Amino acid sequence: MAKPIPKENVVYIILIGVLCAAALYFAYEIRWEFATPESLQTKRVSVMLWLIPLQMVILYAFGQLEVMAARMRSYDFLQLSSALGLTAIFQFYLWYVFSGKDMPGRSIILIDFMLALLAIGGLRALLQYFRGDAFGLKQKNGLSSQRIAIIGAGFVGNSLALELLTKRGFGMVPIIFIDDDSSKIGCTYCGLRVFGGVKTIGQAAAKFDIDRLVIAEPAISPSKIREILIAARRDKLDVLIVPSPQELLYGQIRADQLRALDLEDFLGRNTLDTDSIEVHDLISESVVMVTGAGGSIGSELCRQIAAKNPSRLLLLDHSEAALFTIEQKLHSEGFHSLVLPLLADVSDETRMRHIMGRYRPTIIFHSAAYKHVPMIEQQPGEAIRNNTLATAKFGRLASEYNVRRFIFISSDKAINPTNAMGASKRLAETYLQSLSGKEGMKTQFLAVRFGNVLGSSGSVVPIFKKQIREGGPVTVTHPDVTRYFMSIPEAVGLVLQCASQGHGGEIFMLDMGKPIKIVDVARQLIELNGFEPDIDIEVKFVGLRPGEKLYEELHYTKEEYAETPHPRVKRYTAEPADLAIVEAQLSELEEQVETLDRNQLKQMIRRFVPEYVPYLD
Template identity: 40%
Template sequence: MIWNRLDRIAHVLRPQRQAAILLIDAALIVLAWHATYLFRMGVERWLHERPSYDTVVLLGVIAVYSAVSWALGVPRAAWRYTSFNEITRLGWVCLGGGLASAVVVLMAQLVEIPRAVLALHPFMVLVTWSLARMLVRMLSEQSRARREGANVTGRRAIVLGAGAAAKLLIAGIQHRGWTVMGLLDDDPRKHGARMAGVTVWGGLDKLQAEGTLDDVTHLVLAMPSASGAQRKRALDMAAATGLPVLTVPSADELREGGSRIDRVRDIEPDDLLGREPVKLDESALSALVSGQTVMVTGAGGSIGSELCRQIARFGPSRLVLFELSEFALYNIEQDLSERFPRVPLVRLVGDVKDLPELRRVMNRCLPDLVFHAAAYKHVPLMEDDNAWIALRNNTLGTYQVAQAAGECGVKRFVLISTDKAVNPTNVMGATKRAAEMVVSHWATQMPGTRYMAVRFGNVLGSSGRVIPKFKEQIAKGGPVTVTHPDITRYFMTIPEAAQLVLQAAVLAESGQVFVMDMGAAVRIADLAREMILLSGHTEAEIPIVFSGLRPGEKLFEELLADADTTLATPHPRLRLAQLRGELPADWIERLLALAQDESASVPSTLRQRLHGLVPEYQPR
């Protein structure tokens, strides 16, 4: 195809595009010069009856036209997008270049150059320049129409990455109305190659080159197997362009069968973290879970549901789903039944505050492993009117699930804890720290069961978190609300958190608290800015508004208290917290009394008595 050949030539010339355009335009000036002589003097005389200095005059004319063309920015325009405005600019170049050339020739008294040639040549140049550009645009649009078919949507993309994923992507999206303009890949061996009829223009740094993004509406990241750091770098470069950025599913999503490579999606916040995938000890996890009865409390929540999915991969004999919300239980049951049809499910609506029900369930199901993920986690909601119920659910609930687990001979009990349990300043964090202390208590009381806790920070995409809120605000056109310009948080993905919880369950001895490697803390305002940019907007269009810290909220979260230290474990993403101090003799008695005392439903009373249970709790 003619356009494909021209496109290959254009790709070779792309690094020196402006110089190449000047040379092509110069060749067209020469063509127009000879055509003008032919028109003026006829076929017999046009070549032979010329002055000896004709070639010198022609070189001078080329120099004048090139100078005017450069001054008006003509070489910077892409021919495939030539418009009426561009033709108008060419007209001004021809007018200026023609007048300047004629004046110089006349002043130099080069009388053998026909005056008619000087007068007609600018028009000939305009015609040849315009025809050349319109021909390129016509071939470009014909090629694009063939690729788009009848389903024209106006979406024109550059694909970042030129591997197997990009090839499959192009084949898929071009049938859905997309036009792939070009590919960018940092592998120099691929530069200049063609894939599914599309040229690899160069490396990702081409995004910053002039003309690369002409008429492009989207960027698509097609690097599912790249490292987290490589994907993060590509996303940062893409965000700087101001265009909407999409991506193909990650390697994990493809492996789990949740999506196809040709189904582009919006950039999710976990794409921005640039974290490497968790490497699990699969054989140890299989030995822990395979053939066992596993119970998950809070099975329909963000963490609980992902834990269920990860556990189901290793073939438990039975998976017991214990959940207070009927709707959440239905959702996870449907999801697991579709993904893992061979895993038997026990679906139970139940409340962790109901000890008789917990005992009945565990004595009937006899779980080998219990993962306790049921908790109220939204800091502002739990700070005042719901403070007492937060204590009853998060702390008393943990006490009762752990008690029932020990009584029925569960092998391992794992509490899902939080970084907000460290030096807590809010009720939610204090109740989770008290839950960790409950685990330490039962570890000494029930030697037949291994009790442990796993502590981590914010999980991207979990219900009630800031990221889904940002996405909703961006979709509505803003503004995006952030509590404080300097507030930072630790983040990890839901699958990453669930996998590390399982890995900790393999490693833990009774009474231990594990801390996950959360990476570097992320400034929330910076994350909001990246999400705005990757949606194709600017802060001028979707502003960020700072609303002020909410009750109980910290500027900076911690993963360990000041008096704590950590030890390395066999897994590089897990560390073992050594928590100092023992529980007072009457601690459990005071906890149970507080959980049953309805006078503690007054928030100020609850905070005061909770401080007595958790001395490091400092209400704000």
């Protein structure tokens, strides 16, 4: 059954038809100075009978007969002009073919084009004005819309203002712009005046009864965001922000993309390009497997890889719930036929052998791991089984099935480790480096180290957010503890850069920026939620946990530093250990991992990782 045409759309189509007819009628009148000969009056009617339907068909083809198209931006004006211009060109063609017989004259065709463009454009401008609720600032449900000030009168700010003025369903009406550019203050854009800079937010809020601020500067600095947030908290204003530069397409912003401020905005937004031809060449038409596909890093790896045209993307995870979530997310983004979810544990060699033989991946991103430091510290055997032994078996399997490239997701905690998790990752790095150096090895084994990523499961940020929701206290281990942070999309983008650069045996380290005190992260999150640290929400120091460092290190002293083509990626190369020795060490660990207690196991690991300083009960 055909979907009925909305009533308002029918009215809009009729109006357009009437305007097209009126334009042609007055084109004749203007040409003949309102004394159109009687013979041409008859011809005018006959022309209307075929020209108006033709114009309506072409307008429909250009998407100009939808009532939702009743807006007038530069793109819309171009589409309307193209549709009417095509009609005029067709009339000129008919005039030429039939030598002007029974066809409108050339001057009438031009006048008709200009009048139709003026009439339809004027109608749409009026509809845009009224649909923007210029008079009452009311939504259809009768609730008052929020009055907003847009911070940033640049291209993105103007695009957002037009979006909100055109569409009334978002409950926000732009009133003024705020911009620190002195050349813009006092100017008018999209009918909105630039009131002043960020320091005038309080004055603007009082004068114009502002309810909310929207930051429309994608590359805004963290210090400026903090200044805006302080002003907003003082005047009890909500704050939203546009997406990051990577998420914007040519500066066009939709109102439904606006989001609340997050910690990433305070730690700085990465504007460095993490996409390249090399990455596309690596992924395109390849069968790519991601282990731990449902995890924080794994799911973002899947999302970014899917966008680079692999022939198939294998999602592997032992958690049914996590696997279902990432599968559904990728389906919603249009990758239905591309993705294949595989429920499996990488430590299950029989199952993994079947998968490798059946699907033959050419590139593997191995991100499956146990990573929660305090939990693993109490159960080091699980870290050895999952992070080290399973990785070693999987690496051997990858080489057996001629996988072209194997990228191991490691951690900065593998550098001079003080916890079992870091030591287990370091052992896996050592083995893969040794395996890569084996004579005749065709698989290129790489490792990528990076620190904390914002929003990953088990990281401090989600824990702090939960503590703030519960009213505090926010617990920090030590006032001087520092960590490196980056966003998940940024980290994964750089992992793909590493994957495209490696040749086998390298360990890559991502440039994490400057280390940040965890206590500063806690205080910024408290401020983001509208509270005062140590006044509304207490920050409480509870002492370092077993295996925890005050600060993370970036590389071993024996590793040689080398630049890479990407400024945010460093390459470390070291002489690989003898493969036979490393395999003997792992065999010894595998034999005794079930029988030793955790202190004995940590001491055993230390024999194989001399840099490891274990925490012993």
